Amino acid sequence: PATESKRLRIAMQKSGRLSVDSQALFASCGLKINLREQRLIAHVENMDIDILRVRDDDIPGLVMDGVCDLGIVGENVLEEESLQRKMDNDSFDYTVLKRLDFGGCRLSIAVPQEEDYTGVASLDGKTIATTYPRLLARYLKEQGVNARIVNLKGSVEVAPRAGLADAICDLVSTGATLEANGLKEVDVIYRSKAVLIQRKGLTDSKQLQLINKLMPRINGVMQANE
Ligand code: PRT
Ligand code: ZN
Known part of the structure; x- marks a missing residue:
C-alpha cells in the first residue's frame, strides 16, 4: 500500500577501498548489519534501512535514478558520472549530505x-x-x-x-x-574524498526522519576521529 513507509536504501561499495570505512561508519552510527553473508542486500536489524552492496561505479547512477536513497562513493566517480550524464542529457541530480573523512x-x-x-x-x-x-x-x-x-x-x-x-x-x-x-x-x-549523497525528491517523512537521526551521529563520529 502507498501509505506504508519504505525502508531507506543505502548503496555502498561491496568490496574495495571504500567498503571497510563505509561499514565502520554505519557501525559507529549504531546500525546493526550482518555483512558476513555475501548478499546484495543486507537488512539493518535495528532500523528501517537496507544496505545495497554494489560496484562503486554503479552508486552515482543508483542514487541519480532514485533507485537508492543514499550512497557512499568517491567524488571522482560521482563527478565523472555527472559529466557523462550531462553530455547524454540524462538526470544527474543529487545532494551531498556530507564529505567524509576517508577515501582520500x-x-x-x-x-x-x-x-x-x-x-x-x-x-x-x-x-x-x-x-x-x-x-x-x-x-x-x-x-x-x-x-x-x-x-x-x-x-x-x-x-x-x-x-x-x-x-x-x-x-x-x-x-x-x-x-x-x-x-x-x-x-x-x-x-x-568519499561523500555521502542523497537522491533528489526524497519526501517520505519516515525516511527523512531516519536521515535526520543519522546525520548528527555521522558528524559526531567524524568529530571524534579528528
Ligand atoms: O570493484 P569496484 O568497481 O567497486 O572497485 P574499484 O576497483 O573500481 O575501486 P577501488 O576499490 O580501487 O577504489 C574505490 C575508490 O577509492 C576510488 O574511486 C577512489 O575514490 C578511492 N581511492 C582512494 C582510490 C585510491 N585511494 C587509490 N589509490 N582508488 C584507487 N586507487 C588506486 C589507483 O587507481 C592506483 O591503481 O591505487 C593505485 C595508486 O595507489 P598508490 O598508493 O600506489 O598511489
Ligand atoms: Zn569501480
Whole structure:
C-alpha cells in the first residue's frame, strides 16, 4: 500500500577501498548489519534501512535514478558520472549530505620519469590513458590543451610502457604505483574524498526522519576521529 513507509536504501561499495570505512561508519552510527553473508542486500536489524552492496561505479547512477536513497562513493566517480550524464542529457541530480573523512586521493597526470615535462602544454598532441575521460577532458579544455584520450577501465599505469599512451591520468594516494611503473606525477587535476549523497525528491517523512537521526551521529563520529 502507498501509505506504508519504505525502508531507506543505502548503496555502498561491496568490496574495495571504500567498503571497510563505509561499514565502520554505519557501525559507529549504531546500525546493526550482518555483512558476513555475501548478499546484495543486507537488512539493518535495528532500523528501517537496507544496505545495497554494489560496484562503486554503479552508486552515482543508483542514487541519480532514485533507485537508492543514499550512497557512499568517491567524488571522482560521482563527478565523472555527472559529466557523462550531462553530455547524454540524462538526470544527474543529487545532494551531498556530507564529505567524509576517508577515501582520500587525487586524480593526477603522470608521465615517464625520464620525460622532460615543462607544464600541461607539453601534452599537446599527446595520447593520455585514463579511467576518467570526462574529468580529464574538462581539465584539458580549461587548459587549452589538445590531447587524445584513451579510455581504459584498468591497468592504466602500464599504458605508457605498453606503448598505448604517452601519459596517464590516474588516481594516486601514496605514489607507490606510479613509482613502480617508472612514472612521475606532474599535475593534480582533481582532489577526491568519499561523500555521502542523497537522491533528489526524497519526501517520505519516515525516511527523512531516519536521515535526520543519522546525520548528527555521522558528524559526531567524524568529530571524534579528528
Ligand atoms: O570493484 P569496484 O568497481 O567497486 O572497485 P574499484 O576497483 O573500481 O575501486 P577501488 O576499490 O580501487 O577504489 C574505490 C575508490 O577509492 C576510488 O574511486 C577512489 O575514490 C578511492 N581511492 C582512494 C582510490 C585510491 N585511494 C587509490 N589509490 N582508488 C584507487 N586507487 C588506486 C589507483 O587507481 C592506483 O591503481 O591505487 C593505485 C595508486 O595507489 P598508490 O598508493 O600506489 O598511489
Ligand atoms: Zn569501480
